[in-house]
Amino acid sequence: MAQHDIERIKSLLGTHEDFPKKGIVFKDMFPVFQDPTAVEALISNIVHHINSTQAEKIDVVVGLDARGFLFGPLVALRLGAAFVPVRKQGKLPGECASAVYEKEYGQDVFEIQKSAVKPGARVIVIDDLIATGGSAAAAGELVKKCQATTVEYVFIMELDFLKGAEKLDAPVYSLIHL
Ligand code: ADE
Numbered sequence: 001m002a003q004h005d006i007e008r009i010k011s012l013l014g015t016h017e018d019f020p021k022k023g024i025v026f027k028d029m030f031p032v033f034q035d036p037t038a039v040e041a042l043i044s045n046i047v048h049h050i051n052s053t054q055a056e057k058i059d060v061v062v063g064l065d066a067r068g069f070l071f072g073p074l075v076a077l078r079l080g081a082a083f084v085p086v087r088k089q090g091k092l093p094g095e096c097a098s099a100v101y102e103k104e105y106g107q108d109v110f111e112i113q114k115s116a117v118k119p120g121a122r123v124i125v126i127d128d129l130i131a132t133g134g135s136a137a138a139a140g141e142l143v144k145k146c147q148a149t150t151v152e153y154v155f156i157m158e159l160d161f162l163k164g165a166e167k168l169d170a171p172v173y174s175l176i177h178l
Contacts, residue, residue: 005041010176012038013157027157027178029067029128042175043071046154047078049173050124054151059121060084062150064139065091065110067128075126075154084116086139097145101138103131110135112142119147129157130174133164140169 012035014028032038050058058081063072065087076083089098089109096111117123125139136153143150150170158165158174165172 043074060123062125064127072126099138099141101134110138117146117148121148123150126154130155130164131159133167137167
């Protein structure tokens with residue numbers, strides 16, 4: 001992405017100290033969605049990156065609850081891929097696989113509908129932000145439980161100092177490093 005697009009998206013991000021609890025500096029990507037041209041730049045960049053680095057077709061974009069649901073489907077649509085949500089425990093009907101993970105602030109359980117990701121599928125896992133990498137690693141675990149392969153993890157923001165990317169089993173692409 002052109003550097004000025006990255007700077008524009010960066011300037012739109014909100015920063016909230018001590019949210020949702022003391023000591024967390026929360027990065028808010030919702031303001032980006034108030035500017036359709038910024039959303040276009042964001043999605044185009046991610047799609048261009050995937051198309052220029054992946055030789056084979058992506059079958060599924062897996063988006064993480066909840067902000068991964070905002071732009072995961074936009075990326076999936078442009079790739080001609082399926083979109084599959086990973087949700088917090090108890091939200092998805094049907095047979096689910098589950099994985100426990102530690103967050104920057106607490107513990108949680110993620111689930112995926114087993115029938116939604118076929119064995120052998122090539123998957124991109126997408127979320128707005130990687131912090132400690134716990135939630136993305138759990139999503140990768142769920143993809144494995146479906147006997148599919150995560151070929152890349154994609155984020156808008158990466159909190160480099162938390163080294164979350166080191167927890168993941170595939171390359172990581174983040175637009176903005178904080
Ligand atoms: N998720 C985990 N850590 C976060 C942070 N610092 N800002 C926004 N989302 C987060």
